[in-house]
Amino acid sequence: MFSRAGSHGARSTIWKAALASIALGGAAYYYNEHSRSHGILDNGRYIPLKVHSQCQVTHDTWKLRLELKKKPRSFPVPSSVYIKDDSIQIMRPYTPINDPSVDGHIDLLVKRYEQGSISKMLCRSKPGEDVFVRGPMVEFEYPTAAYKHVAMIAGGTGITPMYQLIRHILSDPKECQTKMTLIYANKTEQDILLRNELADLEKQHPDRLDIHYTLDHPSDQWRGDHGYVSLDMVRKHLPVPSTNGAPNTDIFVFVSGPEAMLRHVSGDRARDWSQGKVQGLLKMMGYDENQVWKF
Ligand SMILES: Cc1cc2nc3c(=O)[nH]c(=O)nc-3n(C[C@H](O)[C@H](O)[C@H](O)COP(=O)(O)OP(=O)(O)OC[C@H]3O[C@@H](n4cnc5c(N)ncnc54)[C@H](O)[C@@H]3O)c2cc1C
Structure with a gap:
């Protein structure tokens, strides 16, 4: 009886020790993994x-x-x-x-x-x-030097992917023939993001980068466009989508901004987050699904 109780006690101690060492091992593994991966970007995990x-x-x-x-x-x-x-x-x-x-x-x-x-x-x-x-x-794989004219319509923080693209296109020698037009919409002048950075890039590449600002609430001194992005603005600043009735494959339009702006300019993305049909101003202009990307 005594000896059986003794062996049961010994077994339970061994089990406890094994569990403790597994837990410690797990914690050490987690700690090592955590500190090893800390600071190293990975697209498979956070x-x-x-x-x-x-x-x-x-x-x-x-x-x-x-x-x-x-x-x-x-x-x-x-x-x-x-x-x-x-x-x-x-x-x-x-x-x-x-x-x-x-x-x-x-x-x-x-x-x-x-x-x-x-x-x-x-x-x-x-x-x-x-x-x-x-x-x-990566959602959209930008094809190097595939377009002669890249047009962009952005609202508010929707400028961030456009700024990435502009800098990339301007710095890639293979893209030296690519022109860019940006229409950038904001509520007020104070809301314009990266304004100095964009002005510098426009100054350095006046023949390749053309930026047009529009404001919902401009001051009296404002010299840019007024109001939401309109059909007139798009007609005035963007390249025509087709030549002799055929879609122009040399041009591409990116749109990025608040949902309401996206809906008005290019139509929403679909419910399953695919691109959906081109609607809104870009459809009125005649752009098709192969010429537009909605961020
Ligand atoms: C590809 C991509 C890139 C993006 N890059 C940036 C970036 O560089 N910088 C940045 O600040 N944001 C960016 N965004 C937007 C960002 O992902 C979030 O949607 C935003 O920060 C709001 O998230 P939240 O969790 O704080 O608000 P949520 O909890 O999602 O929403 C809270 C409230 O804010 C409203 N709301 C959310 N987003 C918007 C909006 N865009 N316009 C108007 N109302 C809105 C909602 O209707 C809701 O009432 C990007 C979005 C996409 C799709």
Whole structure:
């Protein structure tokens, strides 16, 4: 009886020790994996990146720099990163405004929505805190030097993928023949993002980059367009979609911005998040599904 009880006690001690060592091993593995992957971007899973710095650039927009331990080998354009709120398991895409494979960090411009989840979390994050990031995520593979004219229509923070594309096209020698036109819509002059950066690029490449601003609420001194993006603006600034009745395959239009703007300019994306039909102003102009991409 005694000896049986003794062997039972010994067995249970062995079991406890085994379980403890498995738990310790698991914790050590998790810790190693976590610290090994920390700071190294991965498009298969969320990785913690440290907020390096954060500053407010307009009344509702912040710039964030996220640290990378290792430069990614390349960072395709256009592409974005997904950021996750670990506590409520939701994620949203954001588009770096720099080239992380050159700089070794990720710069984001994030507009804060009062009722928002991820945008609010990002705009109140502090240096040293971790943000869970996955990427780069590529939805559209931009074909190098395939177009003679790339047109872009952006609203608000919808400028970020366009800025990525503009910088990429201007810096790629194979794209030296590509012209670009951007129509950029905002509520007020104070809402215009990357204005100095865009002005510099336009000054450096006056024959290749043409930017037109429009404001919902312009001041008396404003010299650009007024109101929402209109058929007149699109007719005036964008290339014609067809020649002799055939679609012009040398031109392509990107649209990026708030849902209401997308609906008005190009039609919504479909419910399954595929591109859906081209509608709105671009349809009126005669553009088809092979000439338009909605971010
Ligand atoms: C490909 C892609 C790239 C993007 N890149 C950027 C970027 O670089 N910078 C950036 O700030 N955002 C970017 N966005 C938008 C971003 O992904 C989020 O949708 C946005 O930050 C709101 O997320 P949230 O979780 O804070 O708000 P949610 O919880 O999704 O929404 C909260 C409230 O805000 C409203 N809302 C959400 N988004 C918008 C909007 N765009 N316009 C008007 N009202 C809105 C909703 O209707 C809701 O009332 C991008 C979106 C896409 C699809």
